[in-house]
Amino acid sequence: MSKKVGIVAGAISRFDNPRHTLQEEMCAEAVKMVLDDVPDLEIGDFIKKGYACCYSYFSDILEQQQCMHWIIHDYLGLSGVPAFRVESGGATPIDAIVNAALWIRSGMFPVVLVVGWEKMNELPIQKVNEAIAVAGDTDWDFVSGFTYNAFYATLETRRMHVYGETEEDLAEVAVLAHNNSLDNPYAQWPAQHGFSKITVEDVYKSRLISWPYRLLECAMTSEGASAMLLANEEMTKKLTDNPVWITGVGFGTDTMRPGDRPDNPAWKGLYPEDERIWPKEIPRPMSPYPDLTNFGSLRVAARMAYKDAGIKNPRKEISLVEIFDPYAGVVLAALEDFDFCKRGEGKKLLREGVIAPDGELPCQLSGALTAQGHAVGSTSIAQVVDVYWQLSNQIGKKWGAPGRQLSKPKRGFVHGHGGTGCQAGAVVLEV
Amino acid sequence: MKQPGPEKLLKEQKIDEEYWAKWEREGGWRPVGWKIVEMNDGPTLNELKPEQFMIVHRPHANFYHHSYGKVSKFFMGLLEGKLYGTKCPKCGLVYCPPRAHCYNPKCKLQETVWIELPKRGEVYSYTVMAIAWPSMAHLQPLVGAMVRIEGTNTCLPMTMRDIDPEKVNIGLKVNIHIEKKPRGDLLDVYATPAEEPKPPKRTPEELKRFKEDMEKTRAWVKKTFGTK
Numbered sequence: 001m002s003k004k005v006g007i008v009a010g011a012i013s014r015f016d017n018p019r020h021t022l023q024e025e026m027c028a029e030a031v032k033m034v035l036d037d038v039p040d041l042e043i044g045d046f047i048k049k050g051y052a053c054c055y056s057y058f059s060d061i062l063e064q065q066q067c068m069h070w071i072i073h074d075y076l077g078l079s080g081v082p083a084f085r086v087e088s089g090g091a092t093p094i095d096a097i098v099n100a101a102l103w104i105r106s107g108m109f110p111v112v113l114v115v116g117w118e119k120m121n122e123l124p125i126q127k128v129n130e131a132i133a134v135a136g137d138t139d140w141d142f143v144s145g146f147t148y149n150a151f152y153a154t155l156e157t158r159r160m161h162v163y164g165e166t167e168e169d170l171a172e173v174a175v176l177a178h179n180n181s182l183d184n185p186y187a188q189w190p191a192q193h194g195f196s197k198i199t200v201e202d203v204y205k206s207r208l209i210s211w212p213y214r215l216l217e218c219a220m221t222s223e224g225a226s227a228m229l230l231a232n233e234e235m236t237k238k239l240t241d242n243p244v245w246i247t248g249v250g251f252g253t254d255t256m257r258p259g260d261r262p263d264n265p266a267w268k269g270l271y272p273e274d275e276r277i278w279p280k281e282i283p284r285p286m287s288p289y290p291d292l293t294n295f296g297s298l299r300v301a302a303r304m305a306y307k308d309a310g311i312k313n314p315r316k317e318i319s320l321v322e323i324f325d326p327y328a329g330v331v332l333a334a335l336e337d338f339d340f341c342k343r344g345e346g347k348k349l350l351r352e353g354v355i356a357p358d359g360e361l362p363c364q365l366s367g368a369l370t371a372q373g374h375a376v377g378s379t380s381i382a383q384v385v386d387v388y389w390q391l392s393n394q395i396g397k398k399w400g401a402p403g404r405q406l407s408k409p410k411r412g413f414v415h416g417h418g419g420t421g422c423q424a425g426a427v428v429l430e431v
Numbered sequence: 432m433k434q435p436g437p438e439k440l441l442k443e444q445k446i447d448e449e450y451w452a453k454w455e456r457e458g459g460w461r462p463v464g465w466k467i468v469e470m471n472d473g474p475t476l477n478e479l480k481p482e483q484f485m486i487v488h489r490p491h492a493n494f495y496h497h498s499y500g501k502v503s504k505f506f507m508g509l510l511e512g513k514l515y516g517t518k519c520p521k522c523g524l525v526y527c528p529p530r531a532h533c534y535n536p537k538c539k540l541q542e543t544v545w546i547e548l549p550k551r552g553e554v555y556s557y558t559v560m561a562i563a564w565p566s567m568a569h570l571q572p573l574v575g576a577m578v579r580i581e582g583t584n585t586c587l588p589m590t591m592r593d594i595d596p597e598k599v600n601i602g603l604k605v606n607i608h609i610e611k612k613p614r615g616d617l618l619d620v621y622a623t624p625a626e627e628p629k630p631p632k633r634t635p636e637e638l639k640r641f642k643e644d645m646e647k648t649r650a651w652v653k654k655t656f657g658t659k
């Protein structure tokens with residue numbers, strides 16, 4: 001049977017903080033938009049025709065609720081229908097999509113509805129940071145006094161030391177993401193801060209969080225939901241005349257604790273071409289790739305997805321990218337781990353405008369985590385939906401901003417990850 | 432066959448049972464207050480309308496009784512002012528954080544052995560926290576370092592003291608200390624410089640911004656806690 005998985009429809013209930021609307025209500029808003037876009041689909045079909053649901057939310061602590069997907073599922077009128085929850089920290093929503101695609105490919109389910117959400121405003125912000133940080137090792141990482149801000153900062157400090165990335169590079173990444181979000185009616189940055197462009201100076205004026213990272217270089221904490229309807233080739237063609245295909249999926253992992261990576265015996269020799277790129281003057285760890293500079297899980301996930309999609313030269317064959325960027329420097333690292341350039345050269349793609357909206361490889365068109373927002377369980381689903389709208393020529397309709405529609409993009413790449421890159425997933429979308 | 436229990440109590444730092452029981456009872460889900468607000472909402476910024484919401488303030492407290500398992504010796508070591516790691520007898524890798532089983536794929540989860548580690552190491556990477564844990568906010572700006580303890584194949588994250596945040600750098604040799612009154616977690620461990628630090632290269636603008644950031648952070652601490 002065909003391994004093609006189609007995206008029939010996608011929707012977002014916008015990112016903001018607070019939303020005050022309940023999780024099930026935000027999910028219902030997103031699923032309602034999916035139903036509006038697919039007139040031939042009824043909720044009753046799910047039980048009658050053997051469809052399934054895949055739910056994505058991260059934190060039982062933030063929601064103050066375990067098994068929240070049971071509430072969502074019930075609220076949507078889907079009781080009886082097979083349903084699963086996926087949870088893997090920040091990788092949760094991308095893993096939900098990957099899982100849903102694999103269930104369809106298995107032949108078990110012709111149609112799968114993917115729904116993701118998060119509530120992040122119910123605890124005070126320090127406690128939100130704490131709830132997120134307990135995804136780190138609570139005996140060995142979390143109780144060192146480091147939050148994720150601090151861990152990602154140490155990873156970026158390493159990139160600055162080994163590759164010569166600068167504070168200006170980080171600020172430029174933040175400027176790109178924030179200005180990209182200004183036409184996005186689902187984005188949190190314009191909802192809270194208005195519709196004017198920002199500059200590097202504005203980033204420098206934002207408060208220091210954990211050097212080198214400043215507020216505008218860190219993901220927002222958000223509330224919101226999103227939904228996607230995936231189907232096998234036959235059902236996709238029945239349900240829509242404007243499909244986009246998920247032609248590749250991948251996922252990978254790395255150590256729980258970033259401090260274990262430099263000498264991790266499991267990575268030694270895995271990527272010899274990357275191990276060779278190492279400055280002479282800096283002591284060489286046992287496993288120079290990924291070290292603390294790069295994200296090995298992203299590499300594994302990307303190469304798997306490329307192989308699955310038959311992509312030989314990602315830089316040439318991919319038209320647009322959404323990177324999961326809880327911190328600005330992750331964009332530069334990810335460009336390297338995804339083989340868009342050699343390690344250490346992510347900053348070149350930024351400085352040369354390659355990843356700008358009018359560049360050869362536009363990245364973060366939605367605004368991504370620092371500007372569209374980061375309601376964890378919804379984040380990557382929303383990013384995939386944004387890319388799906390670009391590939392299916394719907395940005396004019398869905399954003400109300402026809403000027404932001406790319407001209408005939410062919411292929412999109414979206415990734416997500418959790419922890420400090422402990423787990424990652426990726427998908428290739430194709431018209 | 433033999434039964435594993437009961438456990439024998441060897442040593443104990445008692446908790447104030449009454450205080451914590453009260454704390455847990457009070458953090459028991461019933462609202463302690465509420466508010467009603469109006470705000471625009473809708474699925475997109477193009478479809479907003481005013482809505483009213485009721486918000487309750489609902490406490491929820493927990494108290495975990497956690498075993499450190501087979502790596503308990505590390506934390507028992509802290510109580511005696513000693514630093515322990517584990518070593519794999521097959522491949523020789525040294526772990527701190529310790530592992531009871533070696534994760535080298537070649538070693539098939541070989542059990543490791545305990546060794547005492549020197550209280551010396553090197554900064555592998557670092558950050559300067561302007562927002563630290565709430566309980567450590569009075570120490571901001573706080574240097575956090577990934578420290579490679581001498582002879583280990585790992586980095587242990589810890590905070591630093593007696594260091595000018597401007598001067599911390601990758602490669603800095605450090606001494607590792609254990610709190611005089613250890614409480615039994617990783618926060619009992621911290622580092623201080625073991626040599627004169629050589630600061631990282633910064634442009635004049637970067638240096639000016641860094642100094643301003645530190646001043647702002649210290650001013651906030653002084654205003655909030657009245658110290659430093």
Ligand SMILES: [Zn+2]
Pocket residue numbers: 519520521522523524533534535538541
């Ligand atoms: Zn071994």
